[in-house]
Amino acid sequence: MKKILCPVDFSKPSTKAAEYALQIAQRTNASLTLLHVLHLPMLDTTESAMVASQMLDEQRRYSADKLHAMALHLQTLPNAGAMAIDYRVQEAFLADAIERLTKEEDFDFVVMGTTGGGNTLEEILIGSNTESVMSQVKCPVLAIPANARFPEIHRIVYASDFQPEDARAMRQVVALASLFQAEVEVVHVTEEADEATAEKGRAHMARLQEETAGYPVQFREIIHKEEDTGLKEYLSTTQSNMLAILKKRRSFFKNIFSMSLAEKMTYQTTLPLLVLHAEE
Numbered sequence: 001m002k003k004i005l006c007p008v009d010f011s012k013p014s015t016k017a018a019e020y021a022l023q024i025a026q027r028t029n030a031s032l033t034l035l036h037v038l039h040l041p042m043l044d045t046t047e048s049a050m051v052a053s054q055m056l057d058e059q060r061r062y063s064a065d066k067l068h069a070m071a072l073h074l075q076t077l078p079n080a081g082a083m084a085i086d087y088r089v090q091e092a093f094l095a096d097a098i099e100r101l102t103k104e105e106d107f108d109f110v111v112m113g114t115t116g117g118g119n120t121l122e123e124i125l126i127g128s129n130t131e132s133v134m135s136q137v138k139c140p141v142l143a144i145p146a147n148a149r150f151p152e153i154h155r156i157v158y159a160s161d162f163q164p165e166d167a168r169a170m171r172q173v174v175a176l177a178s179l180f181q182a183e184v185e186v187v188h189v190t191e192e193a194d195e196a197t198a199e200k201g202r203a204h205m206a207r208l209q210e211e212t213a214g215y216p217v218q219f220r221e222i223i224h225k226e227e228d229t230g231l232k233e234y235l236s237t238t239q240s241n242m243l244a245i246l247k248k249r250r251s252f253f254k255n256i257f258s259m260s261l262a263e264k265m266t267y268q269t270t271l272p273l274l275v276l277h278a279e280e
Contacts, residue, residue, distance in 0.1 A: 005107040013113030013146040021111035034087040165278035244274040
């Protein structure tokens with residue numbers, strides 16, 4: 001991890017995410033860049049274009065001032081030291097801007113805020129923005145709930161359904177965990193316990209252990225009819241600090257008729273959610 005990008009909209013959830021991103025940047029010696037996006041207005045006449053251009057200039061200046069103030073705030077936090085914090089203002093849709101920056105400027109980790117579930121317009125927009133970024137951006141995305149605390153990261157749970165792509169995802173989880181000397185646990189949720197599933201789990205864990213260079217990884221099987229509910233209930237009874245999930249590319253029909261586990265957990269979990277991506 002070398003370059004962390006943190007999109008902010010100056011809401012409380014995004015400020016919380018920026019504070020969380022700072023802590024990770026400090027521990028990993030990564031750079032931190034704050035990003036605020038402005039949406040381009042729809043124009044229909046030359047006159048309205050001139051007015052819109054003036055308004056956009058004002059918004060750029062206002063946003064730059066807000067970003068500068070946020071950077072100063074972050075630098076006053078404990079252990080911030082003399083860490084330099086960069087910031088950008090861009091005109092684009094959020095997911096498009098992040099996707100372009102991660103590709104063109106090699107940002108390799110995104111930290112952003114989410115409120116989880118809710119009924120207010122702010123909560124719905126923040127939740128949908130987070131899900132859009134998770135779907136479109138291919139580097140790891142860490143979604144920080146508004147009520148997240150800042151303990152030491154000492155235990156990361158990775159939710160597995162025994163897919164070959166788990167190997168690459170586990171390498172990323174272990175790379176992060178090793179920076180904090182955190183425990184890693186692989187959790188598999190199944191509807192019923194049987195020897196075939198248990199044997200499949202043992203074989204899968206043996207393969208994952210080969211990929212993690214000897215880093216200690218534990219395995220736990222959870223019996224529950226609903227994968228997301230089973231995970232949520234398990235996490236509520238443990239002292240975990242982060243949930244990691246692999247987001248896989250889904251078919252057209254699955255995109256229409258169902259939410260992925262990553263999407264469901266974005267709205268349900270009160271833990272930071274690390275979303276990793278399967279190779280396409």
